[in-house]
Amino acid sequence: MHAVVARVTARIAERSRDSRAAYLAGLDSMLARAAPQERMGCANLAHAYAALPGAEKIKLMAERAPNLAIVTAYNDMLSAHQPYHAYPALLRDEAARCGATVQVAGGVPAMCDGVTQGTPGMELSLFSRDVIAMGTAIALAHDVFDGALLLGVCDKIVPGLLIGALHYGHLPCVFVPAGPMRSGLSNREKAKVRELHAQGLVGRAELLQAESAAYHSPGTCTFYGTANSNQMLLEAMGLVLPGAAFVHPDAPEREQLTRAALHTVLDIGRRGARFTPIGRLVDARCIVNAMVALLATGGSTNHLIHWVAVARSAGIVIDWTDFDELSSAVPLLARVYPNGEADVNQFQAAGGPLWVLRELLAAGLMHELPSVHPGGLAAGARMAATASGDETVLRPVRQPFAPTGGLRLLQGKLGRAVIKVSAVPEDRLVVQAPARVFASQEELLAAFSAGGLREDMVAVLRFQGPRANGMPELHKLTPALSVLQEQGHRVALVTDGRMSGASGKVPAAIHVTPEALEGGPLARVRDGDLLRIDARAGTLDALVDAAEWQRRTPAPPPEALPRGFGRELFTHFRRNAASAEQGACTWL
Numbered sequence: 001m002h003a004v005v006a007r008v009t010a011r012i013a014e015r016s017r018d019s020r021a022a023y024l025a026g027l028d029s030m031l032a033r034a035a036p037q038e039r040m041g042c043a044n045l046a047h048a049y050a051a052l053p054g055a056e057k058i059k060l061m062a063e064r065a066p067n068l069a070i071v072t073a074y075n076d077m078l079s080a081h082q083p084y085h086a087y088p089a090l091l092r093d094e095a096a097r098c099g100a101t102v103q104v105a106g107g108v109p110a111m112c113d114g115v116t117q118g119t120p121g122m123e124l125s126l127f128s129r130d131v132i133a134m135g136t137a138i139a140l141a142h143d144v145f146d147g148a149l150l151l152g153v154c155d156k157i158v159p160g161l162l163i164g165a166l167h168y169g170h171l172p173c174v175f176v177p178a179g180p181m182r183s184g185l186s187n188r189e190k191a192k193v194r195e196l197h198a199q200g201l202v203g204r205a206e207l208l209q210a211e212s213a214a215y216h217s218p219g220t221c222t223f224y225g226t227a228n229s230n231q232m233l234l235e236a237m238g239l240v241l242p243g244a245a246f247v248h249p250d251a252p253e254r255e256q257l258t259r260a261a262l263h264t265v266l267d268i269g270r271r272g273a274r275f276t277p278i279g280r281l282v283d284a285r286c287i288v289n290a291m292v293a294l295l296a297t298g299g300s301t302n303h304l305i306h307w308v309a310v311a312r313s314a315g316i317v318i319d320w321t322d323f324d325e326l327s328s329a330v331p332l333l334a335r336v337y338p339n340g341e342a343d344v345n346q347f348q349a350a351g352g353p354l355w356v357l358r359e360l361l362a363a364g365l366m367h368e369l370p371s372v373h374p375g376g377l378a379a380g381a382r383m384a385a386t387a388s389g390d391e392t393v394l395r396p397v398r399q400p401f402a403p404t405g406g407l408r409l410l411q412g413k414l415g416r417a418v419i420k421v422s423a424v425p426e427d428r429l430v431v432q433a434p435a436r437v438f439a440s441q442e443e444l445l446a447a448f449s450a451g452g453l454r455e456d457m458v459a460v461l462r463f464q465g466p467r468a469n470g471m472p473e474l475h476k477l478t479p480a481l482s483v484l485q486e487q488g489h490r491v492a493l494v495t496d497g498r499m500s501g502a503s504g505k506v507p508a509a510i511h512v513t514p515e516a517l518e519g520g521p522l523a524r525v526r527d528g529d530l531l532r533i534d535a536r537a538g539t540l541d542a543l544v545d546a547a548e549w550q551r552r553t554p555a556p557p558p559e560a561l562p563r564g565f566g567r568e569l570f571t572h573f574r575r576n577a578a579s580a581e582q583g584a585c586t587w588l
């Protein structure tokens with residue numbers, strides 16, 4: 001085991017000792033209970049089974065057949081989730097063949113960040129994660145289940161399902177992916193058309209044509225953003241069938257993998273050969289494996305928030321210093337857009353998540369752990385080829401793209417922040433320039449369209465944190481900032497908001513904590529202040545005289561509270577949200 005990985009794991013386990021012990025005690029008390037048929041009232045059972053066909057009622061009542069919950073995030077709005085419409089029938093059919101039953105225990109909402117990007121709806125996005133977690137708990141609260149199949153792929157949906165399922169840690173759970181769409185217009189070509197449009201060089205019709213050629217059918221979008229990072233992290237945690245993530249929705253193997261997921265939940269159930277409740281599987285080592293996989297692939301910055309919340313749901317406490325320390329030892333093995341030209345289909349063809357696991361396990365950078373698959377992570381990793389299928393996409397640990405991971409911690413006078421370095425050109429890892437403060441992304445884009453930004457600048461967008469407006473992704477800024485960068489200006493973004501997992505090539509210090517609304521230093525920044533983002537040194541500073549800095553009165557937050565688009569319904573989420581570094585949890 002690599003010394004840094006061992007040290008960080010030990011520190012996390014020690015820090016989490018009491019909370020993890022309390023979590024496991026709760027899990028064991030749930031396991032100690034009698035079967036639902038004894039433990040629950042007759043009316044409860046009758047209600048639970050009322051809609052089942054007669055034969056299945058008998059299976060459950062008389063034969064005590066295993067009954068599995070399906071928690072589904074199906075809707076037609078996420079291309080990645082649209083295939084799920086057919087999954088319950090498929091799983092029901094497979095369960096009947098195994099003498100088991102399945103019930104759709106509940107559906108959870110799923111927001112497509114691509115649809116809401118740049119719109120007020122994006123201010124519900126982060127908190128939808130906790131709504132999904134609550135929905136998962138509501139589904140599993142029917143409490144007549146021997147295991148769960150979790151149907152979700154995208155950004156906040158996998159974290160939300162995982163957070164909810166971990167609150168039922170006594171259950172064996174398996175994630176059931178649906179796969180990516182085939183490659184259309186490449187992500188780089190799509191980004192180019194966006195930049196031309198941002199400069200007024202192509203019209204809306206041409207832009208729409210390009211976007212539609214990129215996003216063209218059912219399946220996950222092909223950039224390595226938050227959704228596809230979710231798949232890599234689920235593989236690293238052993239919560240999905242090995243190699244299941246990136247098989248296309250319409251491939252013949254997809255149905256086999258979905259049916260096999262049902263067998264797997266039965267195998268790891270209490271009557272199966274390898275009882276593996278999710279709450280025991282997800283321990284400090286498992287969380288560290290996810291962190292390592294994120295760093296080794298330059299995954300989404302959103303997981304520096306979501307996986308803190310996931311870990312906490314299993315009684316495990318992690319922070320950005322843990323990520324940063326691991327990043328110093330974990331090499332960058334993958335270059336998938338926005339970290340390179342390739343898309344997730346080329347990533348899969350080059351060896352995919354299993355190849356990454358194989359390399360990281362062999363190098364002692366990942367813990368060899370049990371998984372939902374017989375033989376654990378190692379057995380899954382052995383399914384990968386021994387050599388990379390394309391060294392422009394996947395490289396071995398002995399010859400990585402970079403000796404350190406794709407995400408870094410920044411800290412200094414402006415607070416603590418994170419930056420994705422794997423997508424930023426080498427000569428942009430340090431940017432020192434005058435601040436330009438904007439009240440909103442719209443204001444910045446208007447200034448860009450008016451031609452007012454042709455200069456070196458650090459754009460500061462504040463009051464975008466969890467408690468301010470729900471911490472939206474500000475990814476619509478990427479084309480404009482990219483154009484400025486390509487014109488030779490030294491530009492960067494500093495914000496207490498988020499960026500998309502698909503953002504990348506412009507240096508961005510994001511998730512700044514404490515957020516401006518909570519007295520964070522960003523509120524003291526003025527136009528013209530010299531700011532410095534140094535991703536090499538890991539610093540984020542305002543080069544302003546200390547006395548002057550202290551004298552300053554923090555800028556006031558925007559008067560109007562977020563209203564419309566149902567944002568009023570999330571007032572208590574904003575009020576209760578923990579900091580980004582604490583996972584922006586709204587339930588603590």
Ligand SMILES: O=C(O)[C@H](O)[C@@H](O)[C@H](O)[C@H](O)COP(=O)(O)O
Nearest residue numbers: 113114117225226227500501502
């Ligand atoms: O974190 C992510 O990966 C993003 O939220 C992603 O899910 C979102 O859809 C982007 O907006 C897609 O990128 P475009 O907006 O560039 O299409």
Ligand code: SF4
Nearest residue numbers: 112113114154221227
């Ligand atoms: S990856 Fe993003 S844009 Fe694509 S379906 Fe998922 S949420 Fe929507």
